[in-house]
Amino acid sequence: MSQPFEKVREDLLRAGIAPRHVRRYVIELREHLADLTERERKAGLDAAAASQRARELVGTDSQLTQAMLQKAPRALAARAPWAVFGLLPLVALIAVVAAIDYSMFRLLTPVNVPAQGGVPATYLGVIAAVSFITSYLLGPAIAAGCLFISLRQRVASLWLWIGVAVVALASNLFGFHMNVQAPIAGHPGGTSFSALPVVYVDGHVSAAATLAMVALRAVILFVIAAVAYRALRARFTSSAA
């Protein structure tokens, strides 16, 4: 059996009321209902009758929902989904990548010179970790944040998927990339760093291969996000706000 005021909660969230307001409202309604039920029981009603009487006194789901809709502010994600799902994730991604790249290039520029024999081994662990984070974790983390906001606030907007697509593409395009070129005939190989990914084919940078890799990884991230959204949607709808 569902908790009291579940319908009120769902209707308010779907109408765009901020989750924290909905949560507080429902908690207070449930406390009020418990007090009224106790009062009616003390007045002599049996448990079922007391519960029913208390529920009538609190008000119908429709009355409670309408009262809140008239007064409570709408969440930003409901008022401006383009900003929350379309703009904010991209700005966040660019800001984080810019901060990481700036820090890493400041750190590596003095040591990554041919006269000093390239990057010292002690730096390689840090470089690999940062490269892994920007390449594999940052984009999924931001996309997961978008999905969480959308599910929690019951916002089903096209902007969510535009935002996830943009993040999937941008996070695979911009990052901190360590590019390792294996030595082959005529090329000594080496390690370089860039904000954009680089794929070498036969000792040369291949724009086509690079773009294909970016597109493939973006599609994979988008599909994972879509599958996760579908799997989690029912769970969010049935859980507490």
Add this chain to the structure above:
Amino acid sequence: MRSTNPNFMAGVPELMILRLLQDRPMYGYEIVEAIRAQTGDVVSLGEGVIYTVLHTLEREGALKSHRRTVERRSRVYYTLTAAGKKRYGDLAQSWTALAEAIQSVIKGGSRVPAI
């Protein structure tokens, strides 16, 4: 959910809530019960709807809320702020003047000053 004379009730819940909270912090159920008791059931607010009024007053700075556990029950208590006290003073003055004016009209008395 009961409601009392909806056409005349605009502003009444707010006035009563602010007045009751002048004495001590209270939670929603307590406020509804106190209003019912003090008005002899003439005024009975919608039990659930009172929370939207409380939340609005809190957003507007007239009330503050805090959670407190009393007798193993967690409750949200509301307290009047300085802004809330001032708001109550203004509202009470307006309502008193309005009530006197209406009384005067009902009794067929002389002209009363504008509110």
